[in-house]
Amino acid sequence: MSISPDSTFDANENLSFIKSNKGQPLLVMNEQLYKCNKKTARKKYWICIVSGCSMVVHTDENDVYLYGGKCDHHHESNSDVIQTTHLRQQMKERVLNELTPIGIIYEEEMAKAPLSTASVATFPTNQEIHQTFVKARRKILPILPQSCLFTIPDPFKLTIDGKRFLLLDESRVRRERLLLYASDLQLDILFDSETIYMDGTFSKAPSHFVQIYIIHGIKHGACVPCLFALMVNKKAATYRQLFSELKNLALDRNKNFLPKLFVTDFESGVIPVLKADVSIYYFCMKLFLI
Numbered sequence: 001m002s003i004s005p006d007s008t009f010d011a012n013e014n015l016s017f018i019k020s021n022k023g024q025p026l027l028v029m030n031e032q033l034y035k036c037n038k039k040t041a042r043k044k045y046w047i048c049i050v051s052g053c054s055m056v057v058h059t060d061e062n063d064v065y066l067y068g069g070k071c072d073h074h075h076e077s078n079s080d081v082i083q084t085t086h087l088r089q090q091m092k093e094r095v096l097n098e099l100t101p102i103g104i105i106y107e108e109e110m111a112k113a114p115l116s117t118a119s120v121a122t123f124p125t126n127q128e129i130h131q132t133f134v135k136a137r138r139k140i141l142p143i144l145p146q147s148c149l150f151t152i153p154d155p156f157k158l159t160i161d162g163k164r165f166l167l168l169d170e171s172r173v174r175r176e177r178l179l180l181y182a183s184d185l186q187l188d189i190l191f192d193s194e195t196i197y198m199d200g201t202f203s204k205a206p207s208h209f210v211q212i213y214i215i216h217g218i219k220h221g222a223c224v225p226c227l228f229a230l231m232v233n234k235k236a237a238t239y240r241q242l243f244s245e246l247k248n249l250a251l252d253r254n255k256n257f258l259p260k261l262f263v264t265d266f267e268s269g270v271i272p273v274l275k276a277d278v279s280i281y282y283f284c285m286k287l288f289l290i
């Protein structure tokens with residue numbers, strides 16, 4: 001016997017769906033949670049997730065309510081499970097759709113989730129859930145390159161809001177790739193700065209690159225990182241290419257790259273380039289490590 005839609009009760013207003021931790025759809029109705037138990041071409045059969053409870057809901061193939069879900073379940077509502085499952089789903093969607101650090105996503109979503117005390121107590125900590133999210137994100141990210149010669153996917157050339165971030169991707173000679181990253185706003189800050197600070201970090205450089213060279217400008221009295229260069233060496237020729245590109249970028253923006261003061265640690269590749277190519281003023285600060 002077929003069951004026609006229940007016209008006395010607009011249950012679809014109270015019907016929603018969330019995904020389980022394994023990605024399976026779960027039906028939410030009147031603060032109870034149902035999993036799909038059987039599916040035909042025309043109908044889905046949902047059963048309460050609480051073991052021993054026989055309450056069911058039927059929907060059509062398009063998840064429109066047909067029957068069930070209105071009787072007492074004789075157990076407490078699943079509101080805590082619904083809240084935590086929904087929260088976990090929200091976090092996972094952001095992990096997969098953003099490049100925001102997972103720890104920040106966790107903190108932000110926890111802060112705005114209306115969890116009960118019991119839900120907070122049972123929800124996994126950041127440390128407990130971190131590896132699960134890392135694995136999920138890794139599945140959709142490009143594989144790690146085996147050399148400095150790799151194709152950069154388009155989303156990795158842009159800022160989070162979809163604007164240009166990769167300025168230069170060139171190999172002066174084979175296997176001497178130079179990547180320059182900066183947003184237009186960062187470039188304007190850099191070209192408007194009379195003093196710039198430059199330094200490279202070696203320990204944080206990605207595999208197959210020797211250093212990340214960072215150039216800072218000044219904005220509202222604060223030192224702001226403005227340009228990130230991924231370099232495979234510390235040769236003067238590479239620094240010369242970097243500063244030459246900066247001059248061209250400044251001209252493209254109707255500006256000049258002529259800072260009055262450069263502050264840098266002692267870097268044998270940089271100093272001759274600054275003396276010869278960039279500005280009539282320079283200042284070299286040698287750092288002594290004790």
Ligand SMILES: [Zn+2]
Pocket residue numbers: 032048049050053054055073075
């Ligand atoms: Zn039940």
